[in-house]
Amino acid sequence: MSATTAISEAGPVPATTPSATPPSIGTLALRWYRLNQSRLRAIAIGIISLLAFLLVWHLLTTYRVVFFVRFTNVPSPVAVYASFTKAMHDPKFLLHVVLSCRRIFIGFSLAAIVGVPLGLIMGRFRLVHEIVFPVAEVLRPIPAIAWVPMAIMLWPTNEQSIVFITFIGAFFPILLNTLHGMSLVDPVLVRAAQCLGARERSIFREVYFPASLPHIFTGLTVGMGVAWVSLIAAEMISGQYGIGYFTWEAYSLVQYADIALGMIAIGVLGLGSSLLIRGAGQLVMPWRLK
Amino acid sequence: MNEIQTRPPQGHIEVRNFSLSYDSIEGPVQAVTDTQIHVKPGEFVSIVGPSGCGKSTLLNAVAGFLKPTTGIVTVDGERVNGPSAERGMVFQQYSLFPWKTVRENVEFGLKMRGMARSQRERAARTLLGLAGLEAFEKHYPEKLSGGMKQRVGIVRALATGPKVLLLDEPFGALDAQTRVIMQQILTNMWQRLKISVLFVTHDIDEAIFLSDRVYCMTARPGSIKAEIPIPLERPRQQSMMMSSEFLALRRGLMSLIREESLKAMGGEINDMGMQGLNIELHGHSLADVI
Numbered sequence: 001m002s003a004t005t006a007i008s009e010a011g012p013v014p015a016t017t018p019s020a021t022p023p024s025i026g027t028l029a030l031r032w033y034r035l036n037q038s039r040l041r042a043i044a045i046g047i048i049s050l051l052a053f054l055l056v057w058h059l060l061t062t063y064r065v066v067f068f069v070r071f072t073n074v075p076s077p078v079a080v081y082a083s084f085t086k087a088m089h090d091p092k093f094l095l096h097v098v099l100s101c102r103r104i105f106i107g108f109s110l111a112a113i114v115g116v117p118l119g120l121i122m123g124r125f126r127l128v129h130e131i132v133f134p135v136a137e138v139l140r141p142i143p144a145i146a147w148v149p150m151a152i153m154l155w156p157t158n159e160q161s162i163v164f165i166t167f168i169g170a171f172f173p174i175l176l177n178t179l180h181g182m183s184l185v186d187p188v189l190v191r192a193a194q195c196l197g198a199r200e201r202s203i204f205r206e207v208y209f210p211a212s213l214p215h216i217f218t219g220l221t222v223g224m225g226v227a228w229v230s231l232i233a234a235e236m237i238s239g240q241y242g243i244g245y246f247t248w249e250a251y252s253l254v255q256y257a258d259i260a261l262g263m264i265a266i267g268v269l270g271l272g273s274s275l276l277i278r279g280a281g282q283l284v285m286p287w288r289l290k
Numbered sequence: 291m292n293e294i295q296t297r298p299p300q301g302h303i304e305v306r307n308f309s310l311s312y313d314s315i316e317g318p319v320q321a322v323t324d325t326q327i328h329v330k331p332g333e334f335v336s337i338v339g340p341s342g343c344g345k346s347t348l349l350n351a352v353a354g355f356l357k358p359t360t361g362i363v364t365v366d367g368e369r370v371n372g373p374s375a376e377r378g379m380v381f382q383q384y385s386l387f388p389w390k391t392v393r394e395n396v397e398f399g400l401k402m403r404g405m406a407r408s409q410r411e412r413a414a415r416t417l418l419g420l421a422g423l424e425a426f427e428k429h430y431p432e433k434l435s436g437g438m439k440q441r442v443g444i445v446r447a448l449a450t451g452p453k454v455l456l457l458d459e460p461f462g463a464l465d466a467q468t469r470v471i472m473q474q475i476l477t478n479m480w481q482r483l484k485i486s487v488l489f490v491t492h493d494i495d496e497a498i499f500l501s502d503r504v505y506c507m508t509a510r511p512g513s514i515k516a517e518i519p520i521p522l523e524r525p526r527q528q529s530m531m532m533s534s535e536f537l538a539l540r541r542g543l544m545s546l547i548r549e550e551s552l553k554a555m556g557g558e559i560n561d562m563g564m565q566g567l568n569i570e571l572h573g574h575s576l577a578d579v580i
Contacts, residue, residue: 186385188381188383188385189385189387191353191355191373191379191381191385192379192381192385192386192387193387193398193402194355194372194373195353195354195373195374195375195377195378195379195447196375196378196398196399196402196446196447196450197374197375197399197402197403197450198398198402199402202402206387206398207387210387210389211389213389285389286430287388287389287390287430287432
């Protein structure tokens with residue numbers, strides 16, 4: 001009998017307890033440090049690099065350096081911080097931020113709601129793929145900003161056309177990545193499901209969908225980035241509110257510090273929404289956690 | 291488990307006048323031709339042959355993934371018309387669902403059958419216990435070693451109580467030691483469950499050690515070159531692999547396969563190799579060698 005060999009190979013070998021007495025705080029701290037060394041290092045270097053960026057910015061603007069590029073009118077970090085504290089008490093600035101976020105939320109959600117199922121269906125049914133794919137390929141290279149005039153004609157309100165442009169920006173990366181994920185599903189897994197008695201619908205739900213999820217989330221991350229790019233462009237051209245409009249308006253009104261504030265706000269909001277998607281991805285795909 | 295153990299013997303596989311070809315630009319390519327094999331209820335039968343001889347093709351036809359060009363595949367008199375949970379399959383690449391835990395993988399077939407969650411959880415735990423894997427039920431497959439993955443693969447295929455178990459080079463990716471342990475585990479399970487097994491491998495030792503009967507296939511287009519009963523007593527022990535009986539079987543099977551492998555290589559190597567072989571085998575038949 002190989003029962004003993006089987007179990008030892010399975011290896012639920014209890015970890016040898018190091019010692020009866022619990023280790024001191026000092027050794028624990030040291031161990032924790034060793035285990036997280038590389039992460040701590042990355043955080044430390046990241047902070048240093050951001051501070052260095054601020055310092056260089058500060059020096060370039062304080063001394064109004066002109067060397068090919070002109071820093072004469074560029075606001076200093078201090079000036080931007082001043083306009084940031086002012087903006088924090090200005091309900092109008094917060095309205096800009098909230099409206100931009102709302103547009104992103106609606107446009108991006110619609111893109112995900114349409115793009116993911118369409119990609120899944122296109123990946124599964126060849127006819128749908130053959131019908132939709134050529135159209136998608138022609139429309140895909142058109143940058144969202146080129147959609148602005150068309151969007152204004154298509155939609156009755158400005159708000160709707162901006163949301164539509166955000167949608168367009170997010171839609172194609174989501175669709176194409178979902179489709180790509182579907183094309184990479186391991187056929188052996190499909191066969192494994194089939195000879196365990198799975199029918200078409202179950203295979204779709206239990207194999208194709210989860211197998212495509214990593215690529216779907218790649219699509220969502222890329223889509224979110226493009227959605228922000230498209231939103232800012234649309235707001236600069238046709239908006240009345242929104243963080244893109246705020247940045248452009250600051251330029252027209254010669255509020256130089258507000259230009260930088262708008263840019264940083266866009267950067268932070270973009271980063272925040274990417275992190276949200278990454279977090280959602282980790283929640284939905286626990287098997288991908290290292 | 292009791293239900294599985296006490297049912298009447300079934301799982302009679304019959305493949306008659308089987309051939310399978312597929313289309314290519316040069317015309318139809320014959321993968322398998324004029325093949326008859328059978329597996330009696332509760333019998334362990336292996337198919338060996340040079341790589342590319344169509345042994346996996348044959349197995350996939352029994353599983354229902356491929357339709358025979360001519361001939362018929364039946365299990366207990368019923369024609370095979372596509373994959374079903376009646377024929378469990380184990381793949382070389384393990385093909386566990388990476389997004390399901392070990393237990394969820396084992397539960398899959400029962401879930402497809404519509405069994406209630408609590409009931410199938412209990413069934414899966416029992417089966418995992420038999421395979422010495424209960425400690426790993428909540429792990430994702432990625433965290434497991436190759437041997438453990440394949441044990442989960444076997445347990446998953448057996449969970450629905452199939453009539454026959456089909457294995458496609460299941461231990462091909464494992465190291466030598468794990469391979470031997472897995473062979474022991476498989477024979478133990480097979481003896482306990484009294485299930486019919488059709489096992490594809492290119493490892494001659496493995497085929498002899500496990501089987502009641504071995505089919506040896508010719509090079510492409512594949513057909514049955516020889517059918518060799520393995521009269522070694524059961525239960526089989528590792529030590530038998532050194533017995534003269536085992537070694538004689540091994541030698542016979544080896545020369546059959548070498549002949550076919552050389553044929554499969556073709557060209558000048560083929561001619562030279564065949565001359566060498568002819569001298570070696572001159573005047574001998576397989577029976578003489580054994």
